[in-house]
Amino acid sequence: MAAAGAWDTLVVGGGAAGIMAAIHSSARGRRTALLEGNAQLGRKVLIAGNGRCNLSNRDAGNLAHYHTPQPRLVRQVLGAYPLQRTLDFFAGLGLELKEEKRGRLFPVSDQAQAVVDLLEEHLRELGVEVCLGAKIRRAACEGAGFVVRAEDGRRWEGRKLVLASGGVSAAKMGADGSGQELARCFGHELTPLQPGLVPLVSPDEYLRPAQGVKVWAQVRAPLGRGRWAADTDDLLFTPYGLSGFTILNLSARVVPMLAHGPQVLEINLFPGSAPEAMGQFLKERWDRHPRRSLAFSFTGLLHARLVGPLLARLGMPGGQVVAQVSKAQRWELAKLLTCWPVQVSQARDFDHAEVTIGGVGASEVDPASLESRRVPGLHLAGEILDVHGDLGGYNLQWAWSSGAVAGAGG
Ligand SMILES: Cc1cc2nc3c(=O)[nH]c(=O)nc-3n(C[C@H](O)[C@H](O)[C@H](O)COP(=O)(O)OP(=O)(O)OC[C@H]3O[C@@H](n4cnc5c(N)ncnc54)[C@H](O)[C@@H]3O)c2cc1C
Numbered sequence: 001m002a003a004a005g006a007w008d009t010l011v012v013g014g015g016a017a018g019i020m021a022a023i024h025s026s027a028r029g030r031r032t033a034l035l036e037g038n039a040q041l042g043r044k045v046l047i048a049g050n051g052r053c054n055l056s057n058r059d060a061g062n063l064a065h066y067h068t069p070q071p072r073l074v075r076q077v078l079g080a081y082p083l084q085r086t087l088d089f090f091a092g093l094g095l096e097l098k099e100e101k102r103g104r105l106f107p108v109s110d111q112a113q114a115v116v117d118l119l120e121e122h123l124r125e126l127g128v129e130v131c132l133g134a135k136i137r138r139a140a141c142e143g144a145g146f147v148v149r150a151e152d153g154r155r156w157e158g159r160k161l162v163l164a165s166g167g168v169s170a171a172k173m174g175a176d177g178s179g180q181e182l183a184r185c186f187g188h189e190l191t192p193l194q195p196g197l198v199p200l201v202s203p204d205e206y207l208r209p210a211q212g213v214k215v216w217a218q219v220r221a222p223l224g225r226g227r228w229a230a231d232t233d234d235l236l237f238t239p240y241g242l243s244g245f246t247i248l249n250l251s252a253r254v255v256p257m258l259a260h261g262p263q264v265l266e267i268n269l270f271p272g273s274a275p276e277a278m279g280q281f282l283k284e285r286w287d288r289h290p291r292r293s294l295a296f297s298f299t300g301l302l303h304a305r306l307v308g309p310l311l312a313r314l315g316m317p318g319g320q321v322v323a324q325v326s327k328a329q330r331w332e333l334a335k336l337l338t339c340w341p342v343q344v345s346q347a348r349d350f351d352h353a354e355v356t357i358g359g360v361g362a363s364e365v366d367p368a369s370l371e372s373r374r375v376p377g378l379h380l381a382g383e384i385l386d387v388h389g390d391l392g393g394y395n396l397q398w399a400w401s402s403g404a405v406a407g408a409g410g
């Protein structure tokens with residue numbers, strides 16, 4: 001079965017990056033076909049931000065939020081299609097946005113579906129041919145362009161090909177690694193793929209009774225050579241280890257470090273407090289109620305299910321009265337409350353990850369157009385490239401910007 005005619009642009013992948021590529025190709029008057037393996041477009045957009053779609057961030061222009069061996073690539077792409085252009089684009093579609101904590105931008109309707117509906121309407125207005133259920137298994141250069149074939153036998157020819165097939169996280173949403181295979185067929189090399197924005201597994205068994213507890217905390221993660229990353233937000237204790245905003249966000253930088261072995265995170269349950277001040281605070285608290293047991297002395301200060309693990313970590317009996325707690329013990333407790341070392345040994349798997357770390361080497365594309373340096377006419381966009389962002393809308397911003405640049409380029 002053959003699709004009629006040859007296209008100016010074929011886009012493989014109907015996620016955020018592919019949709020933007022198709023829109024920006026078509027807006028330049030090019031006949032464009034968007035080929036998506038799923039039965040619907042934008043499945044990851046629909047689940048983003050728990051169905052509310054955190055589609056960008058007020059701080060999206062800050063390059064510190066993006067991680068890649070080629071920062072120049074991100075600088076150039078975000079320079080060409082910055083946050084303001086993205087905001088203007090969505091405003092033009094009729095999408096009203098609101099800002100939430102940490103600069104995160106959401107539709108005011110709180111519905112990711114609205115984002116996809118408006119993008120689909122725009123694709124229709126521009127005359128983009130949307131082909132669903134088109135899982136592309138083969139792609140090759142032929143003549144002056146490309147031929148791609150879906151697993152059901154459909155075939156398309158195009159002068160330019162944009163590969164926007166995503167990473168390999170949350171495979172049930174459609175990103176199953178077939179896009180990475182296509183990139184390899186064109187001779188591209190991929191850096192190792194790892195789960196990113198992902199909960200972390202801790203081997204520290206004494207933590208298990210705290211599972212389900214969520215606290216506000218500062219978490220610090222070592223980055224090597226004396227450098228640290230820190231985040232202050234929710235921290236969730238789970239049956240396997242740690243999750244919550246702090247952990248997911250820091251995982252973008254912790255997961256690559258785990259390749260060198262287990263890492264020790266430091267948790268401050270009283271962000272901004274140093275051990276000295278915490279020691280003094282405990283002394284005054286205990287002076288007011290000297291007959292209380294050590295375990296009960298934290299009631300009203302700490303979540304009850306954290307007390308057992310903390311005392312277990314120091315091997316202190318919870319039954320002793322606080323008047324008998326030595327100065328040295330108080331100091332150990334003060335240090336633990338403000339600088340609690342917790343070991344993490346691995347990330348959870350790709351099914352639990354929001355993004356993929358690694359991908360097609362960022363040096364393999366021209367930053368101005370995202371055209372492959374190996375195959376003229378082939379462009380790459382979105383999460384298939386070795387770029388990942390922090391939690392908070394940065395990954396979708398990368399998808400919008402890189403998709404627009406790849407679609408417009410060439
Ligand atoms: C649970 C979850 C929540 C998230 N929340 C947010 C958030 O709130 N904010 C944020 O910024 N980021 C969020 N992300 C990350 C963000 O969704 C992705 O980084 C972004 O969607 C990547 O866009 P993409 O177009 O590059 O890839 P994808 O969205 O993965 O799109 C790739 C598309 O290509 C299709 N495809 C793959 N292979 C083929 C093939 N061989 N043939 C045809 N089609 C193919 C897939 O079906 C898919 O539709 C979240 C991710 C997850 C998993």
